[in-house]
Amino acid sequence: MRKKLHKKVFKALIEGRKFQEIRDMFNYYNMVDLALMVEDCSLDQVLMLFKILKREISAEMFTYLSYTKQEELINAFTSLEIKGMLENLYSDDIVDFLEELPSNLVKKILQSATEDQRSEINLLLSYPEDSAGYMMTTDFVELKLSDTVKRAIARIKTQGKVAETISNCYIVNENRTLVGSIRLREILFADEDEMISEIMDTDVISVVTSDDREEVANVFKKYDFSVLPVVNDEKKLIGIITADDIIDVLLEETTEDIQKIAAIIPMEGSYTETNILEMAKSRVSWLIILMVSATFTGLIIQGYEQTLTLIPALAASMPMIMSTAGNAGSQSSIMVIRGISVDNMSIKDFWLVIWKELKIGLVIGLVLFVVNVLRLMIFTPEVGLTTDLVISTTVFITILMANITGGLLPLIALIFKQDPAAMASPLITTIVDALALIVYFRLAMYFLSI
Amino acid sequence: MRKKLHKKVFKALIEGRKFQEIRDMFNYYNMVDLALMVEDCSLDQVLMLFKILKREISAEMFTYLSYTKQEELINAFTSLEIKGMLENLYSDDIVDFLEELPSNLVKKILQSATEDQRSEINLLLSYPEDSAGYMMTTDFVELKLSDTVKRAIARIKTQGKVAETISNCYIVNENRTLVGSIRLREILFADEDEMISEIMDTDVISVVTSDDREEVANVFKKYDFSVLPVVNDEKKLIGIITADDIIDVLLEETTEDIQKIAAIIPMEGSYTETNILEMAKSRVSWLIILMVSATFTGLIIQGYEQTLTLIPALAASMPMIMSTAGNAGSQSSIMVIRGISVDNMSIKDFWLVIWKELKIGLVIGLVLFVVNVLRLMIFTPEVGLTTDLVISTTVFITILMANITGGLLPLIALIFKQDPAAMASPLITTIVDALALIVYFRLAMYFLSI
Numbered sequence: 001m002r003k004k005l006h007k008k009v010f011k012a013l014i015e016g017r018k019f020q021e022i023r024d025m026f027n028y029y030n031m032v033d034l035a036l037m038v039e040d041c042s043l044d045q046v047l048m049l050f051k052i053l054k055r056e057i058s059a060e061m062f063t064y065l066s067y068t069k070q071e072e073l074i075n076a077f078t079s080l081e082i083k084g085m086l087e088n089l090y091s092d093d094i095v096d097f098l099e100e101l102p103s104n105l106v107k108k109i110l111q112s113a114t115e116d117q118r119s120e121i122n123l124l125l126s127y128p129e130d131s132a133g134y135m136m137t138t139d140f141v142e143l144k145l146s147d148t149v150k151r152a153i154a155r156i157k158t159q160g161k162v163a164e165t166i167s168n169c170y171i172v173n174e175n176r177t178l179v180g181s182i183r184l185r186e187i188l189f190a191d192e193d194e195m196i197s198e199i200m201d202t203d204v205i206s207v208v209t210s211d212d213r214e215e216v217a218n219v220f221k222k223y224d225f226s227v228l229p230v231v232n233d234e235k236k237l238i239g240i241i242t243a244d245d246i247i248d249v250l251l252e253e254t255t256e257d258i259q260k261i262a263a264i265i266p267m268e269g270s271y272t273e274t275n276i277l278e279m280a281k282s283r284v285s286w287l288i289i290l291m292v293s294a295t296f297t298g299l300i301i302q303g304y305e306q307t308l309t310l311i312p313a314l315a316a317s318m319p320m321i322m323s324t325a326g327n328a329g330s331q332s333s334i335m336v337i338r339g340i341s342v343d344n345m346s347i348k349d350f351w352l353v354i355w356k357e358l359k360i361g362l363v364i365g366l367v368l369f370v371v372n373v374l375r376l377m378i379f380t381p382e383v384g385l386t387t388d389l390v391i392s393t394t395v396f397i398t399i400l401m402a403n404i405t406g407g408l409l410p411l412i413a414l415i416f417k418q419d420p421a422a423m424a425s426p427l428i429t430t431i432v433d434a435l436a437l438i439v440y441f442r443l444a445m446y447f448l449s450i
Numbered sequence: 451m452r453k454k455l456h457k458k459v460f461k462a463l464i465e466g467r468k469f470q471e472i473r474d475m476f477n478y479y480n481m482v483d484l485a486l487m488v489e490d491c492s493l494d495q496v497l498m499l500f501k502i503l504k505r506e507i508s509a510e511m512f513t514y515l516s517y518t519k520q521e522e523l524i525n526a527f528t529s530l531e532i533k534g535m536l537e538n539l540y541s542d543d544i545v546d547f548l549e550e551l552p553s554n555l556v557k558k559i560l561q562s563a564t565e566d567q568r569s570e571i572n573l574l575l576s577y578p579e580d581s582a583g584y585m586m587t588t589d590f591v592e593l594k595l596s597d598t599v600k601r602a603i604a605r606i607k608t609q610g611k612v613a614e615t616i617s618n619c620y621i622v623n624e625n626r627t628l629v630g631s632i633r634l635r636e637i638l639f640a641d642e643d644e645m646i647s648e649i650m651d652t653d654v655i656s657v658v659t660s661d662d663r664e665e666v667a668n669v670f671k672k673y674d675f676s677v678l679p680v681v682n683d684e685k686k687l688i689g690i691i692t693a694d695d696i697i698d699v700l701l702e703e704t705t706e707d708i709q710k711i712a713a714i715i716p717m718e719g720s721y722t723e724t725n726i727l728e729m730a731k732s733r734v735s736w737l738i739i740l741m742v743s744a745t746f747t748g749l750i751i752q753g754y755e756q757t758l759t760l761i762p763a764l765a766a767s768m769p770m771i772m773s774t775a776g777n778a779g780s781q782s783s784i785m786v787i788r789g790i791s792v793d794n795m796s797i798k799d800f801w802l803v804i805w806k807e808l809k810i811g812l813v814i815g816l817v818l819f820v821v822n823v824l825r826l827m828i829f830t831p832e833v834g835l836t837t838d839l840v841i842s843t844t845v846f847i848t849i850l851m852a853n854i855t856g857g858l859l860p861l862i863a864l865i866f867k868q869d870p871a872a873m874a875s876p877l878i879t880t881i882v883d884a885l886a887l888i889v890y891f892r893l894a895m896y897f898l899s900i
Contacts, residue, residue, distance in 0.1 A: 028653050188610070189610070220697060243694060244670075247674075248671075251792060258784055261784075263777055263780075291770055291821070295829050298768075318768065319751065320747070322769060323741075328733075334709065338721070364730050368741060371738050375741070
């Protein structure tokens with residue numbers, strides 16, 4: 001069974017410079033767990049590890065370290081050490097940490113890279129940061145249209161040593177145009193003399209280098225693939241993307257969506273790592289916009305100042321009405337925002353949303369009406385029943401309005417080609433607050449006969 | 451290159467009953483795209499497809515159809531047809547649609563299943579719905595500790611035909627205890643006579659059948675795996691889970707998180723498919739809780755009724771102060787909620803959060819103070835500067851309080867073993883609204899000398 005990796009044992013071996021035991025440990029345990037412990041070692045200790053471990057193992061370890069640790073190491077490495085490490089890394093991993101390094105260190109690395117690696121790295125770095133080209137790796141197995149199964153297996157044995165995955169292989173014609181794909185198992189189960197062109201799948205789904213990573217993630221979601229080939233504009237095969245990279249993309253995209261919902265301008269980096277000014281910047285602009293737009297809600301209240309002075313009891317219910325409006329509105333808007341991003345909802349669902357939110361609003365509104373009448377009778381028995389009914393009727397109408405506005409706003413954002421999450425969520429509260437207050441004061445004036 | 455599948459061509463072939471062309475089409479195109487078109491065919495047409503297509507192809511098609519279509523088909527199938535289809539499906543796919551069928555049809559299917567399949571299906575159905583046991587497939591490649599590479603390849607060739615993936619194989623000892631894992635490529639690159647036990651990886655990371663699917667997703671995220679073995683409580687290997695299933699889990703979990711943030715009780719099913727009552731139910735309880743808790747905000751306002759009557763201008767700024775408080779509070783809480791679920795933030799970060807939110811609050815508060823003074827001077831020049839300063843100081847203090855409360859509430863939820871997203875997001879507005887109003891009226895009474 002699996003043995004647990006203990007921090008104390010790890011430290012003791014490193015500090016005691018028990019080279020053989022350290023090598024055994026790195027052969028045995030998963031690198032993700034080991035790297036977490038290496039993270040706490042001193043620079044000298046990590047450099048010692050790079051000296052005593054096999055190059056492919058230390059190179060793998062390097063990819064799991066934090067950017068700060070990686071930078072320290074590159075700084076300390078000789079160009080020979082860098083060369084040795086680069087030989088054992090996939091090109092997409094190299095680009096991953098290059099991106100975070102200061103430019104003098106990037107230069108140091110590119111000088112130690114081989115001619116081939118340098119052009120691969122430059123190719124990857126030339127794509128926009130969120131594109132398929134940037135994410136892909138150029139280490140994959142490429143078969144030729146004229147290969148037999150036997151020839152293909154030979155190719156896999158050579159290319160497979162450096163490829164990131166061999167479970168899917170891709171077939172190109174004499175122009176390097178992508179013409180087919182095949183799974184390793186199909187090759188293994190086939191006859192040695194069969195032609196690859198006869199057993200390959202010719203309906204290859206691929207992405208283009210310039211595709212946005214969100215589009216790439218959508219293709220993975222739709223087809224449940226584990227690997228996708230990447231082609232350039234001339235349909236030539238130039239890389240692959242694997243599903244595990246997509247899991248990271250999905251997480252980042254989700255964080256972005258959630259931040260937008262909370263009126264935060266999306267930013268990368270974890271809470272603990274990002275600095276104060278950057279965080280303040282990402283939050284302050286929406287706060288200003290919303291604060292200024294609350295001016296209009298204020299103007300509405302000012303317009304009914306006289307009503308408020310005559311019936312001071314009305315003021316006490318304002319927060320409840322506004323918060324109920326805001327809550328109901330964001331519930332509806334979030335259901336539709338999620339529907340747009342996951343279930344392909346679009347402007348065609350305009351009437352469906354209106355109809356559905358109207359019906360849901362009727363049910364919820366009725367329940368809240370009853371609960372609110374009871375609440376008022378219990379907490380403020382001194383206020384008359386007419387006032388209770390005015391307040392509760394306002395809640396009922398507010399729910400209907402908030403539901404429909406909340407449901408439609410993300411669709412309207414789509415019409416104006418805006419991001420539904422970024423536009424709808426922050427604005428919805430301001431809009432339904434204003435609507436709710438107008439209804440409230442109108443009803444009060446009418447029924448409390450002012 | 452890839453040819454596009456056209457709806458018109460598809461329909462013409464189906465309606466014209468061009469059997470050979472239909473078979474060619476199903477051999478050529480990706481099933482995800484084909485199934486979308488089959489969805490729009492009549493029941494008779496789909497039954498015709500099941501008659502003319504190869505069984506493994508029609509079985510794959512079945513898994514991509516909607517639950518309603520699947521139910522119609524099972525209803526129409528003879529038990530022989532069901533038997534033929536079951537033989538070509540993975541057990542986890544069978545369980546997937548069984549779950550959605552009415553019980554009389556489940557019975558019909560179980561009767562047509564072989565003894566082996568029936569016990570596999572019953573095993574999978576016996577696990578809780580969100581567990582690893584429920585998600586896993588029992589179709590995988592299992593090698594023995596005593597196998598040579600040659601023997602292993604032979605096993606892969608037999609078991610591999612029905613296994614969901616062969617890129618990773620798992621090794622068990624004589625008690626069927628999981629003792630190692632190996633990638634197919636390592637087997638292919640090894641000598642025929644080598645022992646599997648010598649080249650396998652003994653630090654196998656696995657999940658237990660009872661693990662929640664969110665934990666499983668976290669293991670995939672942490673280690674970037676494409677397959678994970680599933681063991682029972684006695685460490686015996688009983689299934690595998692593949693990365694593409696995790697993409698779906700992540701999407702569902704994200705939807706749940708986002709719903710919680712919007713004060714919706716998480717529910718499955720898309721916006722367009724879920725019925726009115728279910729949707730109303732998932733939304734109404736938080737609306738009631740928040741409405742009733744807004745009573746306390748109301749009581750605060752009531753307590754300062756006299757102040758409001760004396761300076762009516764104060765009422766106009768209440769919505770702005772409350773919405774700013776709510777927005778700032780949810781910004782902070784969402785940053786921390788996301789930090790908990792993605793970056794392992796926990797109670798240990800208590801002081802870090804206070805310190806960080808305090809500093810962010812100072813920056814944002816200062817900016818908003820200045821903007822607000824300007825806003826008031828422009829929009830309500832008739833109100834005196836002292837009042838402007840009172841309102842703007844309230845905004846400044848509110849931001850500080852909202853940031854710290856918003857940041858800490860998710861951590862406090864953790865202490866009480868509550869879900870941070872479900873607890874913190876809905877409550878934060880009510881709490882900071884109340885705090886903000888108290889500060890507002892206190893400052894007003896003090897500086898406007900009432």
